[in-house]
Amino acid sequence: MTRSAIDIMASQRRFDAEKLKEVDAIANTYSYAPIKVALCFGFLTRKDYIAFLKNEGKEFVDVRNYEIDESYLNQCDIHHLNSFLYIPLKQDFDGSLLVAAADPFDEKLANSLMVKFRTNVKLVAADDLDITWIAHTKRGRDLVNESVYSLMKKDPTSSGHITFTDPQLITLFSTIALAVIALFVYTIPTIIVLNFLASFAFLGSILFKLYLALKGSQSELHDDVSIEELGAVKNEEVPVYTILLPVYKEDKLIRKLIWNLRGLNYPPEKLDVKLLIEEDDDKTLNAVKSLDFPANFEVVVIPFMMPKTKPKACNYGIYFSRGELLTIYDAEDIPDTWQLKKAFLMFKKLPKEYVVVQGALNYFNRNENLLTRMFTLEYSYWFDYMLPGLETLDVPIPLGGTSNHFKLDKLIELGCWDPFNVTEDADLGVRVYDKQYKIGIVRSTTYEEANNEPFNWIRQRSRWIKGYMQTYLVHMRNPVHLIRRIGWGGFFGFNFFIGGTAITFLVYPILLLFFFVYLIFNISGIKALFPDWILYFAIFNFVAGNVLMIYINMMAVFKRRYYELILFSALNPVYWLMHSIAAYKGLWQLIYKPFYWEKTNHGLSKQSSATTAPAI
Numbered sequence: 274m275t276r277s278a279i280d281i282m283a284s285q286r287r288f289d290a291e292k293l294k295e296v297d298a299i300a301n302t303y304s305y306a307p308i309k310v311a312l313c314f315g316f317l318t319r320k321d322y323i324a325f326l327k328n329e330g331k332e333f334v335d336v337r338n339y340e341i342d343e344s345y346l347n348q349c350d351i352h353h354l355n356s357f358l359y360i361p362l363k364q365d366f367d368g369s370l371l372v373a374a375a376d377p378f379d380e381k382l383a384n385s386l387m388v389k390f391r392t393n394v395k396l397v398a399a400d401d402l403d404i405t406w407i408a409h410t411k412r413g414r415d416l417v418n419e420s421v422y423s424l425m426k427k428d429p430t431s432s433g434h435i436t437f438t439d440p441q442l443i444t445l446f447s448t449i450a451l452a453v454i455a456l457f458v459y460t461i462p463t464i465i466v467l468n469f470l471a472s473f474a475f476l477g478s479i480l481f482k483l484y485l486a487l488k489g490s491q492s493e494l495h496d497d498v499s500i501e502e503l504g505a506v507k508n509e510e511v512p513v514y515t516i517l518l519p520v521y522k523e524d525k526l527i528r529k530l531i532w533n534l535r536g537l538n539y540p541p542e543k544l545d546v547k548l549l550i551e552e553d554d555d556k557t558l559n560a561v562k563s564l565d566f567p568a569n570f571e572v573v574v575i576p577f578m579m580p581k582t583k584p585k586a587c588n589y590g591i592y593f594s595r596g597e598l599l600t601i602y603d604a605e606d607i608p609d610t611w612q613l614k615k616a617f618l619m620f621k622k623l624p625k626e627y628v629v630v631q632g633a634l635n636y637f638n639r640n641e642n643l644l645t646r647m648f649t650l651e652y653s654y655w656f657d658y659m660l661p662g663l664e665t666l667d668v669p670i671p672l673g674g675t676s677n678h679f680k681l682d683k684l685i686e687l688g689c690w691d692p693f694n695v696t697e698d699a700d701l702g703v704r705v706y707d708k709q710y711k712i713g714i715v716r717s718t719t720y721e722e723a724n725n726e727p728f729n730w731i732r733q734r735s736r737w738i739k740g741y742m743q744t745y746l747v748h749m750r751n752p753v754h755l756i757r758r759i760g761w762g763g764f765f766g767f768n769f770f771i772g773g774t775a776i777t778f779l780v781y782p783i784l785l786l787f788f789f790v791y792l793i794f795n796i797s798g799i800k801a802l803f804p805d806w807i808l809y810f811a812i813f814n815f816v817a818g819n820v821l822m823i824y825i826n827m828m829a830v831f832k833r834r835y836y837e838l839i840l841f842s843a844l845n846p847v848y849w850l851m852h853s854i855a856a857y858k859g860l861w862q863l864i865y866k867p868f869y870w871e872k873t874n875h876g877l878s879k880q881s882s883a884t885t886a887p888a889i
Contacts, residue, residue, distance in 0.1 A: 278376045279307040282325060292316055299542050303595060306357040308376035312401055314541060315569040319401070319562060326377070331398040336360050336373045336407050345370065345390065346411055354408035355573075355593060357382055358401050365395060373399035402562055402572055409574035410552050413589070417576045420588035424688040430750060431704055433693040433743045436867045438750055465807050468787075471780045472814040478773030479818045485662030485770075486654060486825050497622055498615045498716065506614050508540040514613050515545040515596030515681065518570065519586045521872065523604040524560035530604050531568055539613045545595045546570035549586045552577045580868040583674075584690030584697035591681075591689055600678045607637060607720040608676060615717045616678035623713050628683035629705055630713040632676035633657060636723035639835065644730060645723035646841045647848045652723075654829035664714050668766030669706040669759060671699035671744075676719040683710065693868050694747070696740025703748050703767060707758045724873065731855045733873040738775050738852070739859035743867065745772040778856035781849055784815040819846045 283293045288311075299310045311317040326333075345361035354360065358375035359382060365371050370392050374382060377396040386394045425432040437445070455463040518530065534546065548570045550557050561572060573593050575586045587601060598617060602608060609615070612632055619630045633656035639649035656673070663670045677698060687704055690697040705712055724730040748755055748767065756764045787808070826842035829835075862869060 276378060276380055277307050278322075278325070278378045279311055281329070281378060287321075287325070288316075295542065302542070303545075304356055306376060306379060306382065308379070308401070309356065309358050309571070312375070313546075313568065313571040315535075315567040318565060318567050320565055323400075326398050329378075331377050334362070334373050334397050334399045336362070336399045336403050339373070341407075341411075343411065348389070349412065351408060351412040351416065352593070354412060355405065358404050359386070359396075360399065360404050360407050361386070361390070362397075364392075367393075369393040369395045371395050371397060373397055373404060375399065375401035375404055400562065402558055405572050406552070406558065406574045410576050413574075413576045414578075416592050417578045417585070417589050420585050420592075421578055421580070421692050423588070424691055425693075427688050431688065431691070431707070431747065433691050433700070433747050433867075436743065436746065436863065441746060441750065468783075468807055468811055471783055472811045474773065474776050475780045475784055476814040476818050478769055478777045479821050481766075481769040481773065482659065483821050483825055485666070486658040486828055487662070488665045489658035489660065489662030490828065491665075498618045502618055503611055503614055506618065508543070511540065511543060511614065511617055512597035513543045513545050513595055514539060514617075515547065515594040515599040516570075517547050517549060517587050517590045517594070517599065517601045518604065519549040519583045519590070519601070520554075520557055520604045521551055522554055522556050524556040526604040527557065527560045527564070531564070531566075531570075533607050534569055534602075536610050537608065537613055538610045541569060544569065547573045547590045547593060549573050549575055549590045551575050551581065551586065580692055580870070582692050582695065582697070582868065582870045584694065585692035587697075588689045588692060591685065594681060596681055598678060599681045599684060601675050602719065603675050603721065605722040606675055608632075609717040609719065612676065612715070612717040612719065613678075615715050619713055619715045620678075620680065624711070626709070626711045627713045628680045628687075628710045629672065629702075630678045630715040631660060631670065631672055632678070632715050632717045632719055633660075634673050634676060634721055635718050635833070637720040638723050638725065640837070641723070641725050643841070643844070644727060645725050646838050647844060648723040648730070649835065650826045650829050650838055650842060650845075651848075653833055653835065654825050657832045658825075658828060661714055663766065663770070664712070666762060666766060667711075668763045668770075669703045670712040670714075671696075671741075671771060672702040672712070674698055675721070676717075678715070691747075694740055694743050695736050695868070695870055696744060699740060699771070700744040700747065703744060703771070706763060707748070707755065709758070727851070729873060731851065731858065732871045734852060734855035735858040735862065736871045736873075737859075738778060738856045739863050739867070741771055741775050742859065742863050745775065775856060775859075778849070778852045779860065781853045784811055784818075785850070787811045788815050819849075822846075822849070 279288060279293065279296055282288045296307050296310045296316060299305070299314055300307045312319060312322065339362060341360065342363035349361065360373045362371040362373055370386070370390055372386060372394055374396045376382070377398040379396065383394045383396055425434045452463065452467070516534070537544070546569060548561070550572055552574055558572070561568060573590055575589050578585070598620070600613070600616070609632070616630050616632070620627065635652050635656070636645060636649045638645050640646065660670055687701065687708060691700050694700040702712060724733055755767070759767070822845050823842045826845050827839055830839050
């Protein structure tokens with residue numbers, strides 16, 4: 274019988290028989306080395322394990338600064354390196370192959386490598402995370418290349434690699450040229466037409482959102498999983514569930530992330546949790562190393578390749594995912610305890626064409642300041658009213674950034690996420706409908722940290738709006754094809770909700786200017802340029818649009834009983850002006866640097882736990 278570090282620790286009573294049995298069972302299920310299971314499934318801290326190895330007389334090799342003979346490493350598969358945590362280093366003076374291993378006692382690994390390389394093997398100790406870093410950065414290049422270009426090769430019309438196609442550029446510049454010529458030749462009529470179109474787009478988009486909110490307020494489609502059904506779910510019947518945790522320089526949130534994941538009511542042995550860390554993010558990697566309590570996730574290091582985006586990281590993580598279902602959480606997320614089981618039951622209830630279910634997002638620090646209150650109102654009407662309204666109308670649902678749950682095989686069939694789109698989930702939501710699948714809503718909330726700092730908020734929001742513009746440009750390359758795939762209802766819903774959202778924020782300052790001109794300046798001077806009807810039409814649309822959005826914000830408080838926020842709805846016109854600033858910044862970035870992922874800083878809030886709001 275071969276031995277390993279875990280067997281030795283068990284013989285020293287550092288591991289009881291029950292734990293050893295669990296480790297072996299998970300190792301057999303996932304085809305992992307026992308030490309990987311112990312370190313990644315919450316059985317053992319890295320500090321305790323390192324102390325054990327040193328006590329056994331093992332010295333550590335710094336593999337990240339070691340001169341490796343890559344001729345041996347290049348013969349190894351990245352998945353095998355990742356699963357068994359070893360790195361071939363070089364031939365020793367006696368002709369043996371030196372191999373750095375997280376478990377230098379692993380006789381099974383040593384024997385298999387002796388057969389592979391046809392030479393004696395000497396195992397030396399190395400940090401498991403340093404081994405992981407070397408394995409992915411040296412042998413993961415082909416996979417990260419696929420993560421970036423797979424969708425573009427498989428379905429080029431759905432890829433955002435090209436921001437503007439030639440037909441779109443021709444149409445855009447032709448329209449601008451005609452508008453400029455018309456302004457010179459027919460100045461007043463052209464301004465009137467442009468003003469009318471802007472006003473119509475503004476009010477039309479808001480009326481559509483009001484309609485969605487009213488439909489969403491009536492919908493109970495997302496309320497299908499009962500407490501009794503949840504209680505009847507047995508651990509044996511639930512599938513392996515992959516959780517992707519894409520992080521970048523989130524070292525301060527690692528401890529909180531671990532405790533939040535431990536709150537999930539799901540059998541730990543069936544959680545396949547991947548912490549996705551970028552190659553240059555030593556801060557987060559070192560934060561994981563320094564933990565003094567067990568972690569319940571596996572680290573996957575993303576080799577450097579542009580664009581440096583969350584969807585690229587998630588695509589890479591897919592290659593190491595073992596679940597039947599998959600979801601994504603951000604570092605600061607606090608998911609509903611029952612969310613995974615709720616999503617599992619929703620998939621069982623829904624027809625087979627439903628390949629995604631979206632959970633709601635809301636904020637645990639809603640009352641921290643004015644910005645967090647406005648942000649909470651926005652998310653409340655978005656996830657509690659808008660998305661159920663879209664589901665009721667059977668039109669494309671732009672997914673949120675987290676808490677969307679996928680059937681993994683269907684996600685792979687769809688081409689996963691577009692690494693060139695900075696709102697990759699909204700884009701994927703449209704692609705789901707384009708490929709004749711559906712998205713459901715699950716009644717479960719994940720609490721996040723509301724952005725409490727204006728400039729940080731604008732960075733985040735400009736990326737979101739830029740991503741909506743990207744998504745609109747990609748899927749409107751062939752409008753006829755889109756209509757055939759999603760129908761006229763889906764087409765108009767897509768235009769009003771995806772395209773209309775960005776246009777509304779861009780048009781808003783123009784209508785605001787008209788309104789202030791009307792209030793401040795002599796109306797008779799304006800009449801010389803514009804007829805009464807166009808001026809009144811613009812002002813009416815501006816006022817009516819703001820009143821309707823205030824009303825929608827007021828509706829948002831009722832499902833969650835956030836009644837203390839209702840008066841803040843009146844500040845929506847000011848909040849929308851911030852959106853306009855972000856929209857113009859996003860438009861500039863769309864032209865100047867379309868794939869740039871503007872980092873949002875997390876961990877700024879002084880509040881750290883979810884509220885006791887109803888579990889919607």
